[in-house]
Amino acid sequence: MIPFSFYYKRKSLEELAVDAKRDRRAFDEFYRRMVEKAYGYYLRRLGSAAEAEDLTHQLFLKMYENLSQYSPSDTPFEAWFFKVARNLLIDYYRKKSSCTETPLYENITYLDPVSAIDEKITVADALASLPENYREIIYLSFFDRLSTKEIAYILDISEENVRVLKHRALKAILKVIKDER
Numbered sequence: 591m592i593p594f595s596f597y598y599k600r601k602s603l604e605e606l607a608v609d610a611k612r613d614r615r616a617f618d619e620f621y622r623r624m625v626e627k628a629y630g631y632y633l634r635r636l637g638s639a640a641e642a643e644d645l646t647h648q649l650f651l652k653m654y655e656n657l658s659q660y661s662p663s664d665t666p667f668e669a670w671f672f673k674v675a676r677n678l679l680i681d682y683y684r685k686k687s688s689c690t691e692t693p694l695y696e697n698i699t700y701l702d703p704v705s706a707i708d709e710k711i712t713v714a715d716a717l718a719s720l721p722e723n724y725r726e727i728i729y730l731s732f733f734d735r736l737s738t739k740e741i742a743y744i745l746d747i748s749e750e751n752v753r754v755l756k757h758r759a760l761k762a763i764l765k766v767i768k769d770e771r
Contacts, residue, residue: 601619602667606620606667620653621650635679676745720759720766724759728759
Protein backbone atom coordinates (compact mmCIF):
# COMPACT_ATOMS: atom_id res chain seq x y z
CA MET A 591 0.00 0.00 0.00
CA ILE A 592 1.33 3.47 -0.95
CA PRO A 593 1.47 5.98 1.94
CA PHE A 594 -0.81 9.01 1.57
CA SER A 595 2.11 11.41 1.93
CA PHE A 596 3.69 9.93 -1.21
CA TYR A 597 0.35 10.04 -3.00
CA TYR A 598 -0.08 13.76 -2.34
CA LYS A 599 3.51 14.67 -3.17
CA ARG A 600 2.86 13.68 -6.77
CA LYS A 601 -0.19 15.92 -7.17
CA SER A 602 -0.27 19.42 -8.62
CA LEU A 603 -1.26 22.37 -6.45
CA GLU A 604 -4.62 22.53 -8.23
CA GLU A 605 -5.28 18.85 -7.43
CA LEU A 606 -4.16 19.33 -3.83
CA ALA A 607 -6.49 22.30 -3.42
CA VAL A 608 -9.44 20.21 -4.55
CA ASP A 609 -8.44 17.32 -2.26
CA ALA A 610 -7.64 19.62 0.68
CA LYS A 611 -11.29 20.69 0.79
CA ARG A 612 -12.11 17.27 2.22
CA ASP A 613 -8.81 15.71 3.36
CA ARG A 614 -6.51 17.25 5.97
CA ARG A 615 -3.51 15.27 4.71
CA ALA A 616 -3.82 17.01 1.36
CA PHE A 617 -3.91 20.36 3.17
CA ASP A 618 -0.78 19.35 5.10
CA GLU A 619 1.04 18.71 1.81
CA PHE A 620 -0.27 22.00 0.41
CA TYR A 621 1.06 23.77 3.54
CA ARG A 622 4.44 22.05 3.22
CA ARG A 623 4.80 23.23 -0.38
CA MET A 624 3.59 26.79 0.08
CA VAL A 625 4.68 27.92 3.57
CA GLU A 626 8.14 29.10 2.51
CA LYS A 627 6.73 30.99 -0.46
CA ALA A 628 4.16 32.72 1.75
CA TYR A 629 6.72 33.56 4.42
CA GLY A 630 9.16 34.94 1.84
CA TYR A 631 6.39 36.99 0.23
CA TYR A 632 5.60 38.66 3.55
CA LEU A 633 9.20 38.98 4.75
CA ARG A 634 10.25 40.84 1.60
CA ARG A 635 7.37 43.25 1.97
CA LEU A 636 7.42 43.77 5.73
CA GLY A 637 11.09 43.36 6.63
CA SER A 638 10.12 41.81 9.97
CA ALA A 639 10.32 38.08 10.61
CA ALA A 640 7.75 38.23 13.41
CA GLU A 641 5.19 40.09 11.28
CA ALA A 642 5.88 37.76 8.33
CA GLU A 643 5.27 34.72 10.55
CA ASP A 644 2.02 36.21 11.87
CA LEU A 645 0.69 36.96 8.40
CA THR A 646 1.80 33.56 7.09
CA HIS A 647 -0.15 31.93 9.92
CA GLN A 648 -3.21 34.09 9.18
CA LEU A 649 -2.95 33.27 5.49
CA PHE A 650 -3.05 29.51 6.03
CA LEU A 651 -5.97 29.84 8.43
CA LYS A 652 -7.78 31.89 5.82
CA MET A 653 -6.89 29.37 3.11
CA TYR A 654 -8.16 26.48 5.25
CA GLU A 655 -11.45 28.29 5.86
CA ASN A 656 -11.95 29.47 2.26
CA LEU A 657 -10.48 26.71 0.12
CA SER A 658 -13.95 25.77 -1.04
CA GLN A 659 -14.08 29.05 -3.00
CA TYR A 660 -11.21 27.99 -5.27
CA SER A 661 -12.11 26.58 -8.67
CA PRO A 662 -9.27 25.02 -10.73
CA SER A 663 -10.98 25.95 -13.98
CA ASP A 664 -10.88 29.68 -13.15
CA THR A 665 -7.19 30.30 -12.49
CA PRO A 666 -3.91 28.60 -11.54
CA PHE A 667 -3.82 27.87 -7.83
CA GLU A 668 -0.60 29.77 -7.13
CA ALA A 669 -2.06 32.96 -8.62
CA TRP A 670 -5.17 32.58 -6.45
CA PHE A 671 -2.99 31.87 -3.41
CA PHE A 672 -0.92 35.03 -3.91
CA LYS A 673 -4.02 37.13 -4.53
CA VAL A 674 -5.37 36.02 -1.14
CA ALA A 675 -1.92 36.72 0.39
CA ARG A 676 -1.83 40.19 -1.16
CA ASN A 677 -5.34 41.01 0.04
CA LEU A 678 -4.37 39.95 3.55
CA LEU A 679 -1.29 42.22 3.35
CA ILE A 680 -3.45 45.14 2.21
CA ASP A 681 -5.80 44.53 5.15
CA TYR A 682 -2.80 44.40 7.48
CA TYR A 683 -1.53 47.78 6.22
CA ARG A 684 -5.00 49.31 6.55
CA LYS A 685 -5.20 48.22 10.17
CA LYS A 686 -1.64 49.32 10.85
CA SER A 687 -2.10 52.71 9.16
CA SER A 688 -4.94 53.55 11.53
CA CYS A 689 -2.33 53.34 14.33
CA THR A 690 0.73 54.87 12.66
CA GLU A 691 1.75 55.98 9.22
CA THR A 692 4.36 53.54 7.85
CA PRO A 693 5.17 53.63 4.16
CA LEU A 694 5.09 50.30 2.36
CA TYR A 695 8.51 48.63 2.05
CA GLU A 696 10.16 51.08 4.46
CA ASN A 697 12.00 48.38 6.41
CA ILE A 698 13.72 46.61 3.51
CA THR A 699 17.41 46.69 4.36
CA TYR A 700 18.47 43.06 4.14
CA LEU A 701 19.11 42.68 0.40
CA ASP A 702 22.67 42.37 -0.88
CA PRO A 703 24.33 45.35 -2.57
CA VAL A 704 24.68 45.41 -6.32
CA SER A 705 28.39 44.74 -6.81
CA ALA A 706 28.52 46.03 -10.38
CA ILE A 707 27.85 49.58 -9.18
CA ASP A 708 30.74 49.91 -6.73
CA GLU A 709 28.31 48.96 -3.95
CA LYS A 710 27.01 52.56 -3.77
CA ILE A 711 23.38 51.60 -3.90
CA THR A 712 21.57 48.53 -2.67
CA VAL A 713 18.77 46.77 -4.46
CA ALA A 714 16.57 47.73 -1.52
CA ASP A 715 17.39 51.42 -2.05
CA ALA A 716 16.59 51.17 -5.75
CA LEU A 717 13.32 49.37 -5.06
CA ALA A 718 12.37 51.80 -2.30
CA SER A 719 12.65 54.67 -4.78
CA LEU A 720 10.05 53.12 -7.08
CA PRO A 721 6.32 53.80 -6.94
CA GLU A 722 4.42 51.08 -5.08
CA ASN A 723 2.87 49.53 -8.22
CA TYR A 724 6.33 49.11 -9.80
CA ARG A 725 7.72 47.49 -6.63
CA GLU A 726 4.82 45.05 -6.53
CA ILE A 727 5.41 44.00 -10.15
CA ILE A 728 9.15 43.49 -9.51
CA TYR A 729 8.55 41.48 -6.34
CA LEU A 730 5.92 39.23 -7.89
CA SER A 731 7.92 38.73 -11.07
CA PHE A 732 11.49 38.30 -9.84
CA PHE A 733 11.26 37.35 -6.18
CA ASP A 734 8.08 35.27 -6.22
CA ARG A 735 8.76 34.08 -9.79
CA LEU A 736 5.18 34.35 -10.98
CA SER A 737 4.18 34.46 -14.63
CA THR A 738 2.74 37.53 -16.32
CA LYS A 739 -0.66 35.84 -16.40
CA GLU A 740 -0.54 35.09 -12.66
CA ILE A 741 0.55 38.65 -11.83
CA ALA A 742 -2.26 40.05 -13.96
CA TYR A 743 -4.75 37.94 -12.01
CA ILE A 744 -3.32 38.93 -8.61
CA LEU A 745 -3.27 42.65 -9.40
CA ASP A 746 -6.50 42.55 -11.41
CA ILE A 747 -4.92 44.18 -14.48
CA SER A 748 -4.30 43.01 -18.04
CA GLU A 749 -1.25 40.96 -19.02
CA GLU A 750 -0.17 43.76 -21.35
CA ASN A 751 -0.35 46.21 -18.47
CA VAL A 752 1.87 43.88 -16.40
CA ARG A 753 4.46 43.80 -19.20
CA VAL A 754 4.39 47.59 -19.56
CA LEU A 755 4.68 48.16 -15.79
CA LYS A 756 7.54 45.66 -15.52
CA HIS A 757 9.40 47.36 -18.36
CA ARG A 758 8.91 50.79 -16.79
CA ALA A 759 9.94 49.51 -13.37
CA LEU A 760 13.16 48.02 -14.73
CA LYS A 761 13.93 51.26 -16.58
CA ALA A 762 13.31 53.22 -13.37
CA ILE A 763 15.66 50.94 -11.40
CA LEU A 764 18.39 51.38 -14.03
CA LYS A 765 17.91 55.14 -13.89
CA VAL A 766 18.28 55.17 -10.09
CA ILE A 767 21.42 53.05 -10.36
CA LYS A 768 22.93 55.25 -13.07
CA ASP A 769 22.11 58.41 -11.11
CA GLU A 770 23.95 57.01 -8.06
CA ARG A 771 27.15 56.31 -10.01
